[in-house]
Amino acid sequence: MNTGVWAGERDHTARLRPRAWTELLLVLGLFLAYKVGRLAVDGRVGAAYADADFVWHLERVLRLPDEASFQHLLLNSEALVRTANIYYAVVHFPATIAFLVFMYCFRPEHYIRFRRILAWLTAMGLAIHFVFPLAPPRMLGSLGLVDTAAVFGPSVYGPPQTDTLSNQYAAMPSLHVGWALVVAAGLIHATRTRRRWLWLAHPLLTMLVVAGTANHYWLDGIVAAALVGVLLVATSRQEHPSPSVPVQVRRSVGAPVKQQRPEAVKPT
Structure with a gap:
């Protein structure tokens, strides 16, 4: 393959990749918002327990599996x-950070x-944590x-009363499950190996873990999955389009151009 084509592909890929330092700041801001935002909506304990009672009974109406029975299997x-x-x-x-680094470096x-x-x-x-505070199952x-x-x-x-690093009354939706779904969807979409669908094991295992450890209700994961689907x-x-080299570039770096035959002169 002509070296000019490779250079064109590299230039196109470089244009798709944002500046590393700006992306680092954006990602750090995302994680800080995750932590600080949870603290900003902390303190609505009474509403969180009332919403927990509502979610528990709604799950029974919807005939979802009982978190307590599932946890007993784990125990x-x-x-x-x-x-x-x-x-x-x-x-x-770490899984989410590794995913972002991989996508930035290899799938810009x-x-x-x-x-x-x-x-x-x-x-x-x-936003949902603010309007719908929810105590996790482990508190019931x-x-x-x-x-x-x-x-x-x-x-x-x-202890929830003294924990100043996280809002423990923010179970809905489960961002553990939501982020795991984004990681799986991104890797499935950006890769072409036959085994790429195995990435779905990450959000599935995450859902089983958060329910089995009594950190989330099934509905927390379902709502997170719905939000990811909408997004x-x-x-x-x-x-962005696939990083392919435009036809004009390929032609200009050595691809043969067919010459048109001169039209025959019709006899007069």
Whole structure:
């Protein structure tokens, strides 16, 4: 292949990739908004417990699985419980950061779209946290659920009354599940291997973990999935085109151009 074509492809890819320092600031701002925004809506404890009672009964009306029964299956193995706690505590942020770095470096034509989806999903989640504070299942002792992180470790939360690092009454929607879905959707969309659909295991496993550890209700994950679906559809036309080299570039760097035959002169 002509070196000029490769140069054209590199130039086109470079134009699709935003400046690294501006993206670093944007991503840091996204994560800070996630933490600070949760703190800004903290303190509505009474409403959070009332909404928890509503969500619990709505799930029973919708015949969703009982979180307590599902957790009892997990509690049969202490090793499994500890693994679920570690997954909840460790995977969420690093997996999302690794996804953004991969898309920025290797799939720049898809990067901006999925970075925007993450930003909008986080903003929508924080808005819902404000209007609909929700105590997680682990705080509802009457349901027979166990705070597995507090009992078995490791735990990322302190006592709700003294925890100044996070808003523990912000279960709806589950941004753990939402971000995992964005990661899976982005990798499936941006890659072409036959095994790319295995990335769906990440949000599925995340949903099972957050429910099994009593950090979220099933509806928290369902609402997050609905928001991600809306954002995927809304941004489907905003994505940059594939980094291919225009036909004019290929022709100008060595592709043979067919010469037209001179028209025969008709005898007069």
